[in-house]
Amino acid sequence: MRVLQFILSVLLLVLSLASCKQTAVKQPGARVLPFYQTPDFTPQWFEEVDTTKIKIHTIPAFAFVNQEGKRVTEENFHGKIYIVNFFFTSCPGICKRLTAQLSLVQTAFALDTNVLLLSHSVTPETDSVPKLQLYAKANGVNPDKWSMVTGNRAAIYQLARESYFADEDMGEKKSAADFLHTENVLLIDTHKRIRGVYKGTSVKEMNELIADIKLLETEK
Numbered sequence: 001m002r003v004l005q006f007i008l009s010v011l012l013l014v015l016s017l018a019s020c021k022q023t024a025v026k027q028p029g030a031r032v033l034p035f036y037q038t039p040d041f042t043p044q045w046f047e048e049v050d051t052t053k054i055k056i057h058t059i060p061a062f063a064f065v066n067q068e069g070k071r072v073t074e075e076n077f078h079g080k081i082y083i084v085n086f087f088f089t090s091c092p093g094i095c096k097r098l099t100a101q102l103s104l105v106q107t108a109f110a111l112d113t114n115v116l117l118l119s120h121s122v123t124p125e126t127d128s129v130p131k132l133q134l135y136a137k138a139n140g141v142n143p144d145k146w147s148m149v150t151g152n153r154a155a156i157y158q159l160a161r162e163s164y165f166a167d168e169d170m171g172e173k174k175s176a177a178d179f180l181h182t183e184n185v186l187l188i189d190t191h192k193r194i195r196g197v198y199k200g201t202s203v204k205e206m207n208e209l210i211a212d213i214k215l216l217e218t219e220k
Helices: 002-021 094-108 129-138 153-163 203-216
Strands: 063-066 071-073 081-087 115-121 146-150 184-188 194-199
Touching (some): 063 153, 081 203, 094 115, 094 184, 129 146, 184 203, 194 203
Parallel strands (some): 081 115
Antiparallel strands (some): 063 071, 063 146, 184 194
């Protein structure tokens, strides 16, 4: 009888310890940003983000040159939250509005070294470093906070389409010869994962972006 009681006590102890290990990732009702893994930007939430069990889409290595003529790679964004978009300096309308909206994000996080911005030229063959520098200065871009990059066209387009899913006509197979256009602005977390997609010309959505950056900074 005592042996049976001992066994039952041990079983209860094991079950108790197991239940203690099932800690919640978030408090009930708390808002958590989703992950985006596919070109259709279907949001996904995970109860626990364990990269050994769940394959999370991440942004791969890259290397470009910014408006200061400095080499910019993924290492510049290691452990940082960053905002990504695509533009070109001769764009007459949408790009100007998009840049103006991103300037508000730059201002909102001017003193926050954990938040950076990264803009890729989709016409790198004409957007030289001097052109980017003039454009950046005209738009109040802080080079310590915001990199506007140029480089190999095929590399930019491949990264844009395959990693950032940044094309409004994703249904068709395309090459670097096909022009890339998108108003999307993407939010990338400290582990290089896509956590938000926003229409860059929308004041409302850019305000949501600012709020989501602050929320993302609270993640462990």
